[in-house]
Amino acid sequence: AQTVTQSQPEMSVQEAETVTLSCTYDTSENNYYLFWYKQPPSRQMILVIRQEAYKQQNATENRFSVNFQKAAKSFSLKISDSQLGDTAMYFCAFMTTEAGNMLTFGGGTRLMVKP
């Protein structure tokens, strides 16, 4: 079974600064995907960024980038130039393509961006 762990229940950052959210996972699979989802207060969950395990290059989407360390089973999210609209719950998630394509979520990190 896969597990996803987010060790930071809450974090805060000043507007325009950079913050890194941590995520570790455990799996015996070789082919899988990792995701960061953002869930703003009272709004729907949206996909922020995706990483394929077979790709060595870290994924980047505008101000969002990941540090994927496959051997360490670590998948952190870096948010640069934080904006007030980044305030949300962030979930790290795992999906294996070898035994069913179900998402396994971490417990979430609540990020507050302060003006």
Add this chain to the structure above:
Amino acid sequence: DAMVIQNPRYQVTQFGKPVTLSCSQTLNHNVMYWYQQKSSQAPKLLFHYYDKDFNNEADTPDNFQSRRPNTSFCFLDIRSPGLGDAAMYLCATSTTNPRAKNEYNEQFFGPGTRLTVL
């Protein structure tokens, strides 16, 4: 815009009184999922439909049922809500067969329905 819609956004029911939550999609996706998300916790998958094929998670209580009358709509029925069923219920959709190997399966989420049980 194509999207996943959930109605109502807020639902209040009484202990033991059946309640139905609704999800519709304009994405024409063949897979629809229902998740339960309790306060400050990760979403937990209850079940999913691949077309009309219903797939229940092993630990989903019998109190939870689902119906999918057509591609666009999926319903979550809670037959006898208990206080512990108070949660946010998320609907999601995707295009691929969730049981197929080596197929990427991005899920698109609705805004959720927050259920209160009195």
